Amino acid sequence: MSTGTLKLPAPVSIEAPRSRYSQIADVIRRRIDDATYPPGSQLPSEEQLAAEFDVSRVTINKAVWSLRAAGFVRVRRGAGTVVRATPQIVRDARRWHEQRYDATGAGQLQASRLGLTAHTQYVWIGRASAPPQVARLLRLPPAAPVLERQQRLFTNDKPTQLAESYLPWSIAKDCPALFEHDAGPGRSDARLADLGYEPSHFAEDIKVRAATDLEARALDLDSPQPVFEILRTAFSADGTPVEVTLHVLPGSTWTLHYEWGDGESSR
Amino acid sequence: MSTGTLKLPAPVSIEAPRSRYSQIADVIRRRIDDATYPPGSQLPSEEQLAAEFDVSRVTINKAVWSLRAAGFVRVRRGAGTVVRATPQIVRDARRWHEQRYDATGAGQLQASRLGLTAHTQYVWIGRASAPPQVARLLRLPPAAPVLERQQRLFTNDKPTQLAESYLPWSIAKDCPALFEHDAGPGRSDARLADLGYEPSHFAEDIKVRAATDLEARALDLDSPQPVFEILRTAFSADGTPVEVTLHVLPGSTWTLHYEWGDGESSR
DNA sequence: CAGTGGTCTAGACCACCAC
DNA sequence: TGGTGGTCTAGACCACTGC
Numbered sequence: 001m002s003t004g005t006l007k008l009p010a011p012v013s014i015e016a017p018r019s020r021y022s023q024i025a026d027v028i029r030r031r032i033d034d035a036t037y038p039p040g041s042q043l044p045s046e047e048q049l050a051a052e053f054d055v056s057r058v059t060i061n062k063a064v065w066s067l068r069a070a071g072f073v074r075v076r077r078g079a080g081t082v083v084r085a086t087p088q089i090v091r092d093a094r095r096w097h098e099q100r101y102d103a104t105g106a107g108q109l110q111a112s113r114l115g116l117t118a119h120t121q122y123v124w125i126g127r128a129s130a131p132p133q134v135a136r137l138l139r140l141p142p143a144a145p146v147l148e149r150q151q152r153l154f155t156n157d158k159p160t161q162l163a164e165s166y167l168p169w170s171i172a173k174d175c176p177a178l179f180e181h182d183a184g185p186g187r188s189d190a191r192l193a194d195l196g197y198e199p200s201h202f203a204e205d206i207k208v209r210a211a212t213d214l215e216a217r218a219l220d221l222d223s224p225q226p227v228f229e230i231l232r233t234a235f236s237a238d239g240t241p242v243e244v245t246l247h248v249l250p251g252s253t254w255t256l257h258y259e260w261g262d263g264e265s266s267r
Numbered sequence: 268m269s270t271g272t273l274k275l276p277a278p279v280s281i282e283a284p285r286s287r288y289s290q291i292a293d294v295i296r297r298r299i300d301d302a303t304y305p306p307g308s309q310l311p312s313e314e315q316l317a318a319e320f321d322v323s324r325v326t327i328n329k330a331v332w333s334l335r336a337a338g339f340v341r342v343r344r345g346a347g348t349v350v351r352a353t354p355q356i357v358r359d360a361r362r363w364h365e366q367r368y369d370a371t372g373a374g375q376l377q378a379s380r381l382g383l384t385a386h387t388q389y390v391w392i393g394r395a396s397a398p399p400q401v402a403r404l405l406r407l408p409p410a411a412p413v414l415e416r417q418q419r420l421f422t423n424d425k426p427t428q429l430a431e432s433y434l435p436w437s438i439a440k441d442c443p444a445l446f447e448h449d450a451g452p453g454r455s456d457a458r459l460a461d462l463g464y465e466p467s468h469f470a471e472d473i474k475v476r477a478a479t480d481l482e483a484r485a486l487d488l489d490s491p492q493p494v495f496e497i498l499r500t501a502f503s504a505d506g507t508p509v510e511v512t513l514h515v516l517p518g519s520t521w522t523l524h525y526e527w528g529d530g531e532s533s534r
Numbered sequence: 535c536a537g538t539g540g541t542c543t544a545g546a547c548c549a550c551c552a553c
Numbered sequence: 554t555g556g557t558g559g560t561c562t563a564g565a566c567c568a569c570t571g572c
Contacts, residue, residue: 019541045557056543061558069336069491070477077558078550090472093525201528205357208475208493208518210337224336226475226493226518237529251475251493258360258525261468262504286560312538323562328539344539345569 024053025063032072032083039085043073046081068222071252075222089155091249092257093204119157122181123150127169134166137233137244147172147179149188152218159219162248171197171242188243189234197242199234206230208251219250226251291320292330299339299350306352310340313348335489338519342489356422358516359524360471386424389448390417394436401433404500404511414439414446416455419485426486429515438464438509455510456501464509466501473497475518486517493518 018026028049031037043049046064050057064081067073075081128148135142146166153161165188172178177191189199207229216223230247285293295316298304310316313331317324331348334340342348395415402409413433420428432455439445444458456466474496483490497514 021541047557057558058544059542061560062541064558066491075558076551078556079552080557094527199528201526203524203526206473206523206525208495210333224333228475235528254474256473257470258473259468259470260361260527261466261502288560314538324539325541325563326561328541329560331539342539343570345537346571347538
């Protein structure tokens with residue numbers, strides 16, 4: 001299948017000549033789009049692709065690299081490269097808030113409307129020292145004691161979100177329910193309400209950054225992928241911050257949705 | 268300065284052995300953090316770095332690549348690699364809305380509080396066909412006529428944001444002010460209010476993706492950088508979508524901020 | 535013109551996976 | 554054990570920058 005030069009659909013109009021690996025990445029991506037390589041299927045090995053496009057394997061590797069960063073493929077060392085199914089999931093911050101008293105938690109409600117399943121894995125719950133940024137947001141001294149709740153959230157049995165909640169120890173220590181595993185997402189808000197700290201005001205700060213190796217493993221991602229980092233602070237009616245949550249979401253699978261104002265919803 | 272093997276501060280605890288280029292990237296990043304390579308300064312050439320770390324230039328290139336993706340350095344072909352100054356800018360969606368009648372526009376007000384300067388460049392304003400996604404959000408037929416306003420926004424004289432606004436032609440055609448260049452950001456909302464379509468409800472959808480080459484040039488970025496893509500829809504009181512704006516922001520320089528609920532602001 | 539980064543190659547060794 | 558991707562090298566040519 002060696003062709004010597006890369007076949008292009010047409011000379012690119014006014015654009016500068018692209019590099020070889022970039023053109024190859026485009027071709028592969030097009031094959032993914034038109035299901036020549038359908039979701040879940042295995043890409044030809046880099047050796048084979050190198051032969052097909054008549055380039056070295058390093059060049060193929062570079063092309064695949066860009067596809068990984070964009071979330072199109074998933075590489076497993078030793079096994080092979082598979083095409084990712086990339087369902088889009090919408091995170092509606094407002095609805096999350098409104099549904100906080102729902103027994104199943106907002107995440108599950110949200111997912112079920114789309115025919116998805118969801119569940120939560122509790123990685124760790126216990127007393128810890130507040131990280132600097134969290135301490136600042138909770139208006140506590142550095143390294144103050146907090147209740148930390150680490151969760152991993154799944155959609156259709158695939159990990160799609162990491163969340164670490166922090167509550168001031170002075171508030172959390174009196175509520176045994178907060179230490180239990182089955183307090184679904186949103187449940188902690190209800191517990192806070194029981195204690196007289198009902199969250200009524202919320203702030204979220206959103207950044208993008210590359211996933212750490214740890215996060216990549218926990219979310220079943222390739223390492224160079226960008227993730228959303230959402231820092232959510234919940235305030236009680238008197239303006240006291242009562243909970244800070246750090247969410248980490250794969251950038252390629254999520255759309256964040258915010259909505260505000262007087263009128264009707266658009267959705 | 269050739270050392271043969273890379274000096275590490277300490278054997279990494281339980282972590283897997285890192286690749287060479289990744290370790291080198293960490294070292295360079297640390298030098299940027301402690302101002303061994305201060306912002307604006309030029310990195311040693313890849314040849315020099317290759318000699319220092321006793322690796323091939325390809326390996327250095329790969330290390331630099333990851334620093335580019337994270338936004339730490341800016342490479343200019345033929346010239347060299349310089350350390351980026353990476354000021355963090357916060358985009359407060361709510362405040363943007365509240366300040367829409369301000370003469371200077373929300374962006375400028377927001378920036379001036381931090382001692383920054385801001386200005387807007389109008390790339391193009393005129394009648395166009397609505398892109399599919401925009402038509403859908405505006406509840407117009409595909410390729411319906413719209414008024415398109417393309418802007419490039421600067422902070423401290425550096426481009427930091429691209430924005431494309433779309434208004435239904437049926438609404439915009441009666442308002443000459445909307446065709447003018449000096450209608451600052453936020454101003455279009457005031458013009459819509461004059462026409463009886465005051466925006467009172469807003470929705471934003473946020474995605475992350477790699478910058479296109481065009482965007483990279485317009486924003487003075489390296490190509491592989493992730494950007495925020497924000498699709499903002501403004502609704503009038505009766506629920507009619509009256510304006511859709513596509514914002515593109517470099518991921519490494521912006522933090523998005525949202526806030527809602529009853530209580531006091533936390534800022 | 536010299537220096538810089540962009541890209542490519544051929545060959546090599548390794549870690550990992552599935553059989 | 555064989556196939557896969559991860560990484561590295563030495564050398565090369567090119568495009569672009571700035572003097």
